[in-house]
Amino acid sequence: MEPIVYGNIKIFPVNLQVHHNLKSFNCYLVEKENSLYLIDAGIDSEDYWSLFVKTLKSNGFSLKDLTAILITHHHFDHVGLVNRITELELIPVYAHEKAIPRLKRDPEFLRKRVAFFEQLYREMGCGEAGEAQVKKLEHAIFNNKHLEIKADILPFKVNKFPFTVLEVPGHSPDQVAFYDSENKILFGGDLLIKHISSNALVEPDENGDRILSLLQHIESFQKCRSLSIDYVFSGHGKIIEQPIRLIEKRLENIDVKAEKILALIKQGVQTASEIAKAYYQKKYESQFSLVMSEIIGHLDYLEAKKQVKKKKIEGVWYYFV
Ligand SMILES: [Zn+2]
Incomplete structure (x- = not known):
């Protein structure tokens, strides 16, 4: 070439x-x-x-x-x-x-990272899907050593x-x-x-x-x-x-997604995992960590714009308007 x-x-x-x-x-x-x-x-x-x-x-x-x-x-x-x-x-x-x-692949950092996801998925109400992902991450500490x-x-x-x-x-x-x-x-x-x-x-x-x-x-x-x-x-x-037009398109798409998530919250879907299931359906299981990143990210965005608030009830975050 x-x-x-x-x-x-x-x-x-x-x-x-x-x-x-x-x-x-x-x-x-x-x-x-x-x-x-x-x-x-x-x-x-x-x-x-x-x-x-x-x-x-x-x-x-x-x-x-x-x-x-x-x-x-x-x-x-x-x-x-x-x-x-x-x-x-x-x-x-x-x-x-x-x-x-x-x-x-610093083991201390990787262990901290696993603990982080364990707490995050618990607080986002992810249940078994979250626990399964945490197990995967735990195994990866050993299985991916060669990637260092x-x-x-x-x-x-x-x-x-x-x-x-x-x-x-x-x-x-x-x-x-x-x-x-x-x-x-x-x-x-x-x-x-x-x-x-x-x-x-x-x-x-x-x-x-x-x-x-x-x-x-x-x-x-x-x-x-x-x-x-x-x-x-x-x-x-x-x-x-x-690239300007493409950058703008990407930024617009974030707003579109945030609006859809806001609509779900207004309908009473309140935890990140429930929102993820409603929004992504089957992908919630098959692409769990990606899907949760998207939902949590857009919830942060809505929070930053003061369009939603959150409250912790029995260890789980609930989002509301
Ligand atoms: Zn990358």
């Missing part, structure tokens, strides 16, 4: 197409000012590795040429090749400070890169975007995806307290809307040209 050239930046996309709703796993080799960066690192698979190596080689590069790996957020489909690369070459890896306990990133992870304390590192949390608490103001390009991670709206996932912070993810997601959209951007390179799907 030919590189994409704008002004003084050259981008070599590594896009592995897949047959599900994400459409592709993307990472980007980026050449600027005589340095070569890898922005994100895709998934950990043989296919992805060969595509990455092929992209490097066919453009005259080798692993040694990499200046640094820059991670937009800690999700497994953005860091997949980090261990393979850093086992072969000592390439520095940079990510947001908040990504570190997650990428290192072995290399040291350096936080973006001093920016030595030819991009502005923007904090754009919401989809994940540690998400950053890399903004090239000279060429009006944004590497946005999963903030904005062309063909689907990315979820603001409910997560605890490093102390185990809940982050208002959807409110952060909205702020991150607003931050990007104020920048001059011609192209967004996303973690999944196609390049987004002139």
Whole structure:
């Protein structure tokens, strides 16, 4: 694949197409000012590795040429090749400070995170579905040990890169975007995806307290809307040209969903889990954690706009107008 050239930046996309709703796993080799960066690192698979190596080689590069790996957020489909690369070459890896306990799979943090979800799902009235999800998370502490990133992870304390590192949390608490103001390009991670709206996932912070993810997601959209951007390179799907309209559409969709949830509350559906079942039906079971993130996020949004209040009754939150 030919590189994409704008002004003084050259981008070599590594896009592995897949047959599900994400459409592709993307990472980007980026050449600027005589340095070569890898922005994100895709998934950990043989296919992805060969595509990455092929992209490097066919453009005259080798692993040694990499200046640094820059991670937009800690999700497994953005860091997949980090261990393979850093086992072969000592390439520095940079990510947001908040990504570190997650990428290192720090057991103390992971246990705190499980306790957080246990309490959250109880307070949201989730019953058995919540308990099942907590069990899954408990098992994942042991089962996913191999996903730990072995290399040291350096936080973006001093920016030595030819991009502005923007904090754009919401989809994940540690998400950053890399903004090239000279060429009006944004590497946005999963903030904005062309063909689907990315979820603001409910997560605890490093102390185990809940982050208002959807409110952060909205702020991150607003931050990007104020920048001059011609192209967004996303973690999944196609390049987004002139992203303002899409950002506005995503913001409008949040309002539409919030209105529907408000209507349910007015009809007397009052706990987050009851709202989730009424809104998503079968998906409540099959996509439990995503569905709960969406409902809780929009309830936070309605609360912030003072359109709903909540009251705890026997340990469960009830929402009302
Ligand atoms: Zn993600």
